[in-house]
Amino acid sequence: MKFDNISDTALYSSKLIYGCMRIAGDNSELDRAKGKKAILSAVDAGYNHFDHADIYGGGESERLFGEVLKESPHLRDKLIITSKGGIRPRKGDEYAPTRYDFSKQYILDSVDGSLKRLGIEKLDMFMLHRPDFLMNIHEVAETFALLKAAGKVEHFGVSNFLPSQVEALRAVSSQAIIANQVEINIHNVSTLLDGTLDQCQQHNISPIAWCPLGGVAYPAWGNTFSTDDEHRIADELSQQSQRYQCEPWQVILAWLLKHPANIFPIIGSTTPARIEAAKTALSLEYSREDWYRLFEARNGESVP
Numbered sequence: 001m002k003f004d005n006i007s008d009t010a011l012y013s014s015k016l017i018y019g020c021m022r023i024a025g026d027n028s029e030l031d032r033a034k035g036k037k038a039i040l041s042a043v044d045a046g047y048n049h050f051d052h053a054d055i056y057g058g059g060e061s062e063r064l065f066g067e068v069l070k071e072s073p074h075l076r077d078k079l080i081i082t083s084k085g086g087i088r089p090r091k092g093d094e095y096a097p098t099r100y101d102f103s104k105q106y107i108l109d110s111v112d113g114s115l116k117r118l119g120i121e122k123l124d125m126f127m128l129h130r131p132d133f134l135m136n137i138h139e140v141a142e143t144f145a146l147l148k149a150a151g152k153v154e155h156f157g158v159s160n161f162l163p164s165q166v167e168a169l170r171a172v173s174s175q176a177i178i179a180n181q182v183e184i185n186i187h188n189v190s191t192l193l194d195g196t197l198d199q200c201q202q203h204n205i206s207p208i209a210w211c212p213l214g215g216v217a218y219p220a221w222g223n224t225f226s227t228d229d230e231h232r233i234a235d236e237l238s239q240q241s242q243r244y245q246c247e248p249w250q251v252i253l254a255w256l257l258k259h260p261a262n263i264f265p266i267i268g269s270t271t272p273a274r275i276e277a278a279k280t281a282l283s284l285e286y287s288r289e290d291w292y293r294l295f296e297a298r299n300g301e302s303v304p
């Protein structure tokens with residue numbers, strides 16, 4: 001495993017973060033056992049950073065992780081534990097809209113809920129999950145400061161924020177914004193184009209890539225690829241994986257890792273062999289030419 005600091009903090013994170021969104025599965029005994037095994041496989045493979053959200057598995061993902069920590073308490077101090085909040089599902093009330101909620105009380109309660117389910121005293125990083133259209137930046141800044149002063153959160157980040165939203169919050173928050181967790185994969189390249197990755201480089205904000213394999217290992221969210229697109233990408237990936245002596249999905253991870261903004265991909269597989277094998281991407285000497293070849297295959301045309 002390789003490691004690097006998140007932003008300029010002392011959080012020395014594995015370059016591959018383990019994503020806990022799928023660990024509770026359907027919450028059956030069988031799926032929970034599989035999830036626990038996945039967590040321990042990730043630890044064995046050298047992942048030291050685990051990504052959560054209050055809503056994953058309706059709270060069951062954090063609860064399952066809490067069980068693992070209870071069974072192996074020595075792990076807590078070795079791991080970086082991140083969670084997210086601010087998405088408010090309708091939860092049984094059919095008339096309630098699913099909404100985003102960055103109001104002070106909701107975020108404070110959300111962090112308390114995560115800490116309780118995880119069975120820990122403090123989150124290493126707390127992220128706002130998706131930008132609340134009704135976000136009051138001053139209220140968020142006040143909430144971050146309260147969480148820090150209470151010793152409940154060490155660092156703060158955002159997720160799915162546009163550069164303008166990051167900038168607005170940065171301008172008023174006493175707490176640094178150290179990471180932006182965004183979707184980056186071969187289908188969704190918006191962060192290359194909308195200034196997100198430029199902003200990350202400029203301010204040393206760590207970009208963390210969710211669903212890094214979307215569009216390759218499984219269909220992309222909101223897939224707009226045609227069958228021709230998919231064939232072109234598969235052909236190029238096949239050539240490159242032969243050249244690098246690895247699997248196509250490992251090439252995709254290398255493609256993300258090539259970016260100078262220092263992207264930390266989140267691995268969401270619950271299959272121990274894949275959790276381990278993802279590390280192959282860290283040692284590929286992936287070339288600029290291949291980066292552009294794959295970009296060209298994805299776009300269906302060369303850059304101008």
Ligand SMILES: NC(=O)c1ccc[n+]([C@@H]2O[C@H](COP(=O)([O-])OP(=O)(O)OC[C@H]3O[C@@H](n4cnc5c(N)ncnc54)[C@H](OP(=O)(O)O)[C@@H]3O)[C@@H](O)[C@H]2O)c1
Nearest residue numbers: 019020021051159210211212213217266267268269270271
């Ligand atoms: N901030 C956000 O808004 C947001 C949104 C979504 C996700 N996330 C975070 O990002 C993490 C990663 O997302 P993700 O789970 O979608 O990531 P992913 O690693 O791109 O995808 C994992 C899925 O792909 C399958 N898979 C992996 N390698 C495969 C292969 N070689 N062939 C076929 N299938 C393969 C896995 O199946 P198996 O389990 O069977 O291996 C699993 O279903 C989440 O756990 C969560 O922490 C954040």
